[in-house]
Amino acid sequence: MASAVFILDVKGKTLIARDYRGDVPMSAVDRFMPLLLEREEEEQTAIPVMTDQGINYLHVRHNNLYLLALSRKNSNAMTILLFLNKLTEVFAEYFKALEEESIRDNFVIIYELLDEMMDYGHPQTTESKILQEYITQESHKLEVQVRPPMAVTNAVSWRSEGVKYRKNEVFLDVIESVNLLVSSNGNVLRSEILGAIKMKCYLSGMPELRLGLNDKVMFENTGRSSTRTKAVEMEDIKFHQCVRLSRFENDRTISFIPPDGEFELMSYRLNTQVKPLVWCETVVETHTGRIEYMIKAKAQFKRRSTANNVEIIVPVPDDVDSPRFRCSIGVVAYVPEKSALVWKIRQFPGGKEALLRAHFGLPSIKNEEAEKKPPIAVKFEIPYFTVSGIQVRYLKIVEKSGYQALPWVRYITQNGDYHMRMPDPIRSSSRLPPI
Incomplete structure (x- = not known):
């Protein structure tokens, strides 16, 4: 499970931050770029998973952005990395091109997506087709509905009923x-x-x-x-x-x-x-x-x-x-x-x-x-x-x-x-x- 998710620019500056569990200080993100640079110098390659002072740093890079998850527990690294990759896919579906500018222009909808796609650090609905049924790009806010789409409450999250x-x-x-x-x-x-x-x-x-x-x-x-x-x-x-x-x-x-x-x-x-x-x-x-x-x-x-x-x-x-x-x-x-x-x-x-x-x-x-x-x-x-x-x-x-x-x-x-x-x-x- 992830404690927090961040979207950073290429210099490591925080653009979006979402704290899910409250067990990791949000200031821990400041250690990410120094750790990444240090590891790249040692290994001559990017390391997707790093640990420092009991905190796990898991990241993927997309264009000029870093998507970073922090975790204090011994989490399943592949699950978190897969979730971060799904985030890039969903954002790209919504914004056409996932760049720093598109992140800055869509704060509201990004926070809505982060809240729907992860609950208390556990991945939830990650299918963009289902998310687009009730989180619309035009409104930039969650539409009030009588009930959530069936696919969200259904075990078959990749397909809507009806x-x-x-x-x-x-x-x-x-x-x-x-x-x-x-x-x-x-x-x-x-x-x-x-x-x-x-x-x-x-x-x-x-x-x-x-x-x-x-x-x-x-x-x-x-x-x-x-x-x-x-x-x-x-x-x-x-x-x-x-x-x-x-x-x-x-x-x-x-x-x-x-x-x-x-x-x-x-x-x-x-x-x-x-x-x-x-x-x-x-x-x-x-x-x-x-x-x-x-x-x-x-x-x-x-x-x-x-x-x-x-x-x-x-x-x-x-x-x-x-x-x-x-x-x-x-x-x-x-x-x-x-x-x-x-x-x-x-x-x-x-x-x-x-x-x-x-x-x-x-x-x-x-x-x-x-x-x-x-x-x-x-x-x-x-x-x-x-x-x-x-x-x-x-x-x-x-x-x-x-x-x-x-x-x-x-x-x-x-x-x-x-x-x-x-x-x-x-x-x-x-x-x-x-x-």
């Missing part, structure tokens, strides 16, 4: 980003899959949703065979607060009452060896006064899938000139401000290959001895496909009124941090076949 839609629908997107680093000799140095399940819920009432995935642990726990369906073992799973964690821990059922509208239900990671989906083989030849590239791109995924909006960004020396290109598919452009050529392929079917040849003039001799260039970067998006093989087995929607809802599921695989290092240039009197 939501109604003429057509009940759920849109579910399974989005996976592939992080990949390939060495200049073609070895995969690092690969992982970062996944997220995002939802848009337009459902009436207080529906109960249950989501089933081809989860390996669930198959093992229930003794079910996963021979028909490939099972996926997810790591570092993070859920939205609406998911019942105890239910998931017991039987791996993802059960929840969703927020209204758009939200991220869960994220996960697979630390696995990923076969590069878009592979690039590169040959670079340097000659006196010119440099030539030959790049072969391969779509190494199933033939029934197609990669959209593929971009292959190849770094070139800073002072090249006279670009000439020839490619079997797509379009190529030289982008001098990025010192790169950009090869764009609008649609790249699985199993296909494409070839690019590029020729540049190289007037400067020093570039022949240039240091290693940045790696090739690849961008792409493959709809109706997940590299991990994760599948939505079912999405059940139960609401006491008994209406029928339409669930829509979409799969997308895209690039994350996807790079391939280039081989060293070949110095040759011969040359690649002429363009």
Whole structure:
């Protein structure tokens, strides 16, 4: 629990202060900046949690502001830091930009929010959608209501009661980003899959949703065979607060009452060896006064899938000139401000290959001895496909009124941090076949 919360400017001057428990002297905030500077000198980095004279200082920095919580008890540091981050999100929702000026212009509403979001040092309602129902930016004061919104008194603080839609629908997107680093000799140095399940819920009432995935642990726990369906073992799973964690821990059922509208239900990671989906083989030849590239791109995924909006960004020396290109598919452009050529392929079917040849003039001799260039970067998006093989087995929607809802599921695989290092240039009197 937090004893007090402060908002400070970049020099440590107090802009807003709220004392919740009265067990910490408010003058203790004067020690924050000296402690922070002292720790940064010692550790060469910012420390979010510090202790001095029996008082814990926990802070986050946002733009030119510090949000600081003081606590005398042995509190849960992560809970308080999470609360401070939620404060920045809520303030940003209200004021558009969270800066020192917006703090000075909105004292009244900030104190109202601090009183609603924390009670006697314990975090309460932190969902901006719910807070905006009864704390309005226009009035700058708490409106008198007959009763507080149901979401405040209800255990489901992220959803209001009385939501109604003429057509009940759920849109579910399974989005996976592939992080990949390939060495200049073609070895995969690092690969992982970062996944997220995002939802848009337009459902009436207080529906109960249950989501089933081809989860390996669930198959093992229930003794079910996963021979028909490939099972996926997810790591570092993070859920939205609406998911019942105890239910998931017991039987791996993802059960929840969703927020209204758009939200991220869960994220996960697979630390696995990923076969590069878009592979690039590169040959670079340097000659006196010119440099030539030959790049072969391969779509190494199933033939029934197609990669959209593929971009292959190849770094070139800073002072090249006279670009000439020839490619079997797509379009190529030289982008001098990025010192790169950009090869764009609008649609790249699985199993296909494409070839690019590029020729540049190289007037400067020093570039022949240039240091290693940045790696090739690849961008792409493959709809109706997940590299991990994760599948939505079912999405059940139960609401006491008994209406029928339409669930829509979409799969997308895209690039994350996807790079391939280039081989060293070949110095040759011969040359690649002429363009």
